[in-house]
Amino acid sequence: MTTRPEIVLVRGDITRQDTDVIVNAANSSLLGGGGVDGAIHRRGGPAVLDACRTLRAGHYGRGLPTGQAVATTAGNLAARWVVHTVGPVHSTREDRSGLLASCYRESLRIAAELGAGTVAFPAISTGIYGWPMDDGARIAIRAVREAAAGSVREVRFVLFDQPAYDTFAKALAEDEATGR
Structure with missing residues (x-):
């Protein structure tokens, strides 16, 4: 029997999370950008960008496709790894x-392949990519509940502001009420 990871909601800055993995809502170039992506690259320092450049020089020469994920070092972040994923534009x-x-x-x-026990996610695609927060929260929680998480025992959704936190809290309560 597979144990599902505990889902925890945190209001705060994802770059300050002390987890095994921080997930980056990246753009397909993997070379940094705005929002969460820019913050992770800034705080992670040059090691994150260097690792992304190496990926672009190899298998991901055309960029990382939407919906896929890849890991790099976390550089100066408290995490061990950054998992970069490209969300869709709404x-x-x-x-x-x-x-x-x-x-x-x-x-x-990817986190499970790395042996990670804790993973911090942002609200992927709900910023500049325009995904409505309520729908994004519902999809995120359902996807995490249904995923084979392997070694992952805790999934932390790190929400930057109170409205996002409240929306995820509502979606989590609804998911728990349906017994998913």
């Missing part, structure tokens, strides 16, 4: 929820 004409769920599943798969 669309009202096309259902991309499967790609968003894949970001969480693939990140957990």
